[in-house]
Amino acid sequence: MKGFKPFLILGLAVVLATFFGCGGKVPQNGPAPLNFVVVKLPDGAVPEPYKKVIVVSGGLQPYTYSITAGSLPPGITMDTSGVVSGTPTAAGAYPFTVKVVDSQTPVQAYNTEDITLTINPQLSIPPTPLANATVAVPYSAAITATGGTKPYTYSVTSDPNCVFSTSPNCSSSNEGLTFSAGGAIAGTPVGPTGTFNFTVQVADGGAAVATANVSITIIGKLQGNYAFSFTGYDNSSNPATSLYLVGSLVADGNGNITGGVLDRNGNDAVGPLTSVPITGGTYTIGSNELGIMTLITGAPLGATYQFSITVSVLSDSRFILADKNYPNLWGSGVLRPQQNLSGVTLTSSNFAFGLSGVDGAGSRYGGAGYFKTDLNGNISAGMSDINDAGTMQNKAPLTGTVSTTDPTTGRGTATFNIGSTTLHYAFYVVPPTPPRIGNEVLAVQTDPISKTEPVTLASFLQRGAAAGGSFSNLFLNTNYLSNPAPPSTNAAIFELNAISNSAPDVSLGPGQFDGAGNIKSYALDENSGGTLTSPAQYPYTSGSYNVDDPTSGRVTVNLAGAPYQPVWYLVSFNSGFVVGSDPSVTTGSFEPQNTLPPYYNTNLFGTFYGGSIAPVLSTVTNEVDSTSILPPPPPGGLTGTVTSTYDTSGGLTGLQSNQTLAGIYCMADQTNANPYLPNCQPSNTTGRTAILNSNNAPVEILYIVAAGASGATNAGTRVVSLNVGKTDGSPETNPRLNVRVR
Secondary structure, eight states, X not given: OTTHHHHHHHHHHHHHHHHHOOTTOOOTTOXXXXXXSOOOOOOEETTOOEEEEOXXXXXXXXXXXXXXXXXXXXXXXXXXXXXXXXXXXXXXXXXXXXXXXXXXXXXXXXXXXXEEEEEEOOOBOOXXXXXXXXXXXXXXXXXXXXXXXXXXXXXXXXXXXXXXXXXXXXXXXXXXXXXXXXXXXXXXXXXXXXXXXXXXXXXXXXSOEEEEEEEEEEEXXXXXXXXXXXXXXXTTSSSOEEEEEEEEEEEESSSBEEEEEEEEEESSSSOOEEEEXXXXXXXXXXXXXXXXXXXXXXXTTOOEEEEEEEOOSSSOEEEEEOOTTOTTEEEEEEEEXXXXXXXXXXXXXXXXXXXXXXXXXXXXEEEEEEXXXXXXXXXXXXXXXXXXXXXXXXXXXXXXXXXXXXTTXXXXXXXXXXXXXXXXXEEEEEOOOTXXXXXXXXXXXXXXXOSSOOEEEEXXXXXXXXXSSOOOGGGSBOOTTTOOXXXXXXXXXXXXXEEETTEEEEEEEEEEEBSSSBEEEEEEEEEETTEEEEEEEEEESOEEEEEXXXXXXXXXXXXXXXXXXOEEEEEETTEEEEEOOSTTOOEEEEEEEOSOSOEEGGGGOEEEEEEEOOOSSTXXXXXXXXXXXXXXXXXXXXXXXXXXXXXXXXXXXXXXXXXXXXXXXXXXXXXXXXXXXXXXXXXXXXXXXXXXXXXSOEEEEEEEEEOOOSSTTOOOOEEEEEEOBOTTSSBOSSOOEEEEEO
């Protein structure tokens, strides 16, 4: 009996091993362990033939495979030799368990493995709407297939218009684009414009193919409807007379103006003209975005005008009147794209507005206010503050009407009853494009000028939902660190124009507020007829403000010690219109500096396009330009290079084309000791930057309003600048504001 127990235990072990197998364990002195070598099967696709082998090693061949749990995809089977094959009919992820048994005797080794076989949907190219490409602007897009089995290989099989130089039978490209085997579309379109169809094929790793018909639209740098506003002067008389235009034009993308309409007014002999047809015109835009545009007008104006223009495909474009046939006419304007005019209405809306112009005596006239319209276009509530040559009319009730808009041009008419004065306007709507959330309206007064009637140019901005209800002091809040409730803003950048001692008086700079009625800082740069000060106009670091009417968004301001206080009408957070109570009749606007500090000199790398904002006198020189800014040299450079090509008209120099400036730029905060001799820094907290000529004399002071990422290829930067000197180093006695975008 003593030897029975070990024998019994050994016998039981043999029985158990025979019944359950050895679970992959190797019998003593047996072959290598039985293991799975391939445990991840590659994806398959519907309905592509599939064949793969589940590989094991060790043990003793031959092996026998079976599925002990789960299931294979429909259409797929596995034989006893581990071959998984078939044509799948349904996409999805299918988990199953494989058991493999070897041929050892008397005990077979076995092992199991959990495997998931994924079957992708059938190879296809989903509908691929490609973004429009613009002539002379770098473009990139991609075609992306789904389903099938990677890798994908793409090709163009039909391209009748030779959009791509890589297409069959296209040795060169009509459009300047290429198409890669990876599905990437890249290049710089050269035209012609239009919508072009082509066929794309994709082949996957399983030799399946799919095709799709795709189209791409090539547009010109100017294509579609554009609304415009223009401030100009006729210098043939003394004193010079003012000229204002608003309108809408249509550009075909191929250099032709095909139609449009405009309204004009002025305190000249021509006076108001309404609904003047634009019967034609042409334009050419160079690689530096500078070009020439002509407009041909029908009766009763019947004239052809030539403009210099700088085009931004991302934002507003700027233009100046530069016509040798009219040497005494000049001015500057803005061209804004009108997208989706269908259904645009100004009814049931809430607007803030600013206006400026001249009264019957030729003196400066300005105002700001708000109005609300009902379902029928009647102005149900409104208020304005008007400054006529230094005489204020405060909180004047505003009533009137606003008409429906033309769905083709965006044109309409409005009537404002302000106190005892009735003003009639023709306007053009600019539908919103980000970041603006409401309609913008460009308007010109259509009344003949008289002792009681001024002539003005106006801008209305629709208030969004956040600002359309009740305003409070919180709407002026730049405490982005301590109170991030409103959109984060470092400052509100003020852009102001006035006339002082018969000379332009222009100010630019940041205001900062605490959201509770206190002004933290209001220190602007100012050029008043060549006299430069910094801080400017109201050089005060203390004061208060109060939203005295939550419906109107009217803000009263108290800058400590200021002889005249402005009035502001809010549009939204840290933005609005300005009218001063001063004899210089300050008007303008402010907008949020919506990129937070610090600001680096690298924020300015790239090429900017822009020009002058509406001049306040005929002595101001108007400009459009293309400006390239390059970074400081490493290591640790503080000044980068500025190269600008520009056209000018008016002022004391007349028409000048293809001028150049080669200078430097540096970030430079205000210093009371010597504000215009910059102390260059790699960064600052205000975005203030100086542009200097080759002799280090200041030419402009600019502020970053919005900054994209650093680097020349990034868009999204917007700057506004103030002229402080001429390119020859002499003081600029007729300053202007300029806006540029990258």
